[in-house]
Amino acid sequence: MLVNAGPVKEGDMVTMKCETDGNPQPEFDFTKDGNVIAAKDGVLMLKAVKRSDAGVYKCKATDFDNLDADLSGEITLAVSCEWQGD
Numbered sequence: 001m002l003v004n005a006g007p008v009k010e011g012d013m014v015t016m017k018c019e020t021d022g023n024p025q026p027e028f029d030f031t032k033d034g035n036v037i038a039a040k041d042g043v044l045m046l047k048a049v050k051r052s053d054a055g056v057y058k059c060k061a062t063d064f065d066n067l068d069a070d071l072s073g074e075i076t077l078a079v080s081c082e083w084q085g086d
């Protein structure tokens with residue numbers, strides 16, 4: 001889930017969170033365009049986002065008690081450019 005409320009502009013900090021109700025908590029992996037992105041405890045924080053950060057982020061949880069479970073989701077991030085007035 002995208003924690004930020006409202007539209008995201010360039011320069012904003014964005015927080016994405018993956019949640020499950022497994023016990024113990026599974027391991028989480030975030031990817032964008034097939035590249036793994038470092039996150040901690042299911043939370044991905046992007047500081048000073050740019051328009052190039054926009055896209056589809058995938059979160060996958062690995063439950064070691066049930067490796068066949070499909071615990072994944074997608075978050076679409078849209079970043080609008082920051083308007084610079086005169």
